[in-house]
Amino acid sequence: MSIGKVQEKIRSLNNVRNNPKEYLDKCDEIIRLLIGSNEIYTLVSKDSSEEFIKSGRGDIRYGIHENIPTMWLFSEEKIAKEYADYYNLKLKGEYLIKKIPFEELSLESYRAMFSGVGKLIVDEGREYLACSLYDLVNQCLIKNGQGPILERKEYLVMNILNSIKYGNAKLWVVPKAGTTFNDIIFNNFDPAIEGGYVRFFINKNESSTYSKRLGHTNGISIDLDMSSFNTTIESLLKSEAKGVKFIINNIESDITVEKLNSLLSKMN
Incomplete structure (x- = not known):
């Protein structure tokens, strides 16, 4: 692939x-330009x-880039x-780099998004693109004839899930x-549903502010780790x-219960 072609596209982002x-x-x-080529390199x-x-x-x-686990890609060796x-x-x-076939990239980026990696950098020397890793995963799935795994409005959800687990x-x-103290102690409570949605903060x-608005005078709210969150979603x-x-x-940022449960199952 021509270095200039990718650099030109990245440079045009400024406009x-x-x-x-x-x-x-x-x-x-x-991303489509990159994964459509036969020349994709990454770090080892x-x-x-x-x-x-x-x-x-x-x-x-x-x-790590800006405190986010990141994958690096390059268009030329x-x-x-x-x-x-x-x-x-x-x-x-030996240089700690390798040429990565599309099939491997598709598989590894998918695995990485459920393992705490949230960012992609396409590095072209003077020019680079920093974006969500989920953009890459979606484009790989589309190239494979499938639909995107996440809508962009759901990226925040995936970031939150990774921040809880990792x-x-x-x-x-x-x-x-009507939830009692014992219900909370034994993790036997149901979350409040308003307008068809459960809200997590x-x-x-x-x-606590939301809790008081719903009528809990003491502003009670319950903290959840990944395990208790999984149980709640199930x-x-x-x-x-x-x-x-x-x-x-x-x-x-909203998501259906079914889709959220599916994402959580892929993280286990």
């Missing part, structure tokens, strides 16, 4: 930064065996080597009216709830 839809459409276009973990590194079978190396030189990513003289985040939920104060499959809303800083 549409004030138009979110056009910007995101161009991001998808860049230094924990891979020397034999696997030499044969191009090493495990993918995920780094030369660019990948320049990156490896700059960051000293070598083992016994980070220190917790969720807060308000129990329905990242911030305890926001959850119980909602048999309830009247049609969906779930995640609220963070007054921003809402």
Whole structure:
């Protein structure tokens, strides 16, 4: 692939930064351009065996960009080597990079999104694209003749799920009216359903405010780890709830109970 072609596309993003839809459409276009080529390179973990590194079978190396676990891709071997030189990513003289076939990329990016990886960087030297890893997963699925796994409005949900399982985040939920202290102690409560939705909060104060609005004078809300959250969602499959809303800083992101349960099952 021509270096200039990808760089030109990435550079053109500067012209549409004030138009979110056009910007995101161009991001998808860049990803399609990359995965449609025969030249895709990525970084290799230094924990891979020397034999696997030499044969191009090493495990993918995920780094951290702006505190988010990230996958790096390059359109040419030369660019990948320049990156490896700059960051000293070598083992016994071997560059910690490899050419990755589309089939492997499709599989590994899908696995990574359920393992805490949330970001993709397409690095072209002076130009680079930083976007959600879920953009890559969706485009790989589309190329394979399937539908996207997530709508963009659901990306926040996936980020929250990963932050609960792989980070220190917790969720807060308000129990329905009539819930007793023992119900809470023994995790035998039902969450409040309003307008067909159960609301989960990242911030305890926001959850307490919502609790008082629903009539709990003490502003009670219950914190959930991944295990108790899973249990709660499984119980909602048999309830009247049609969906779930995640609220963070007054921003809402909704998803159906069935789809959320499906995502959680892929994380187990």
